[in-house]
Amino acid sequence: MGSSDSALAAERLRIDGVLVQHFRESGLTGPRWDQFHRQLLGHGLTIVTKLVRSGAVFSRCGRHGRYLHQQDISPQEAEELASDAVFEGFVYFRDRGLLGRQWSVEHGQPLTEYFVNACVLAFPNVYRRWQTRAGGWQDVQLVDTFASLEHVVTEGTPEDAVIEQQAANAAFATLSEDSKRLLFLHDQGYSHAEIAELLRLTPRAVEGRIRRARLAMRRRPDEER
Template identity: 30%
Template structure:
């Protein structure tokens, strides 16, 4: 069987599936059953895009510039992001289809690829919702700060690129990171709240003061990267 034959078979299958969804009103058990395979495909593709940060590049090409793209994402965060994105992408596909818009048989794009494209469209809102979950976001930001501070740590094992960064910003930056602040950042990275971290560290460090320290530290790191 040639690639053309495969494409024709896929197009026919997509057309039949779309008609099945239309008859079911794009809802109910028939909708969930019929879209199971598409959802599995989207989970795989979108999962790879999130892990490699390709999703941010695709969003940027559409004009979406998202904050905190360098956050270190654990497996649970990636799983939740991908699941929410695929669900929202399928819902966007359904809304458009019910309005007589969106995918059409014979349009040259497979049904699954069309839905993954919708997933890119909805990802900015999914990412913003993720960032509004304050404590998880704060923990991830703390992890990112620790990673960047580790690069600046004066060790003989650093790479030439790391040594250059330290020359640019390290001496000035590290002297502003007090031990209590670094300890608080480490606690935030472990999942403690700002109030809990301040209570453990002591030293009269308040959540408000810690937030100010973090804000100034992030600003210095961005300045160092742009230098």
């Protein structure tokens, strides 16, 4: 690293140190913290999603002594796993790095790098829960008709209803296991908050994933026409 790069890195750490001191004194509240919080989550989600999609997150976990058996992950599932890892990584970053004072300028690691590493450390638990849910879900009797999920009353002949159900079944089958699980629980009357507690997500994440799953269900029949 050249002298100019070293100077820039040192200045970056100095600014991070000033920010952290301010955040600790303010109790992680106020407009500056809110802005930093949003930017940090956005940055983390972009980086971690790329790591999960490329599979690089597994080698990074291995470098930390957390070895995982890599499985194929669909793009949608990669996004969901990354979202969960960022959410849990932020809790670690906030509680231990900032409030617990584990982060310091002396360690020489920029805040954003420290945060991404926290997300990587959170990934193994997120990934193992995903593996467990995906395996256990196979034994659950799914409600695999879009009409049932959306409470749609089909008007037409019995033949029309059969065709409609077949299309719904085919569309439902293309969803990830997590999406099927979310739609099933929602159809059974669970609230977003209850589903969030069951699956260890945030209510907002549950709402967004249900919306994406429904859009995917609607898009599939249209694409086949």
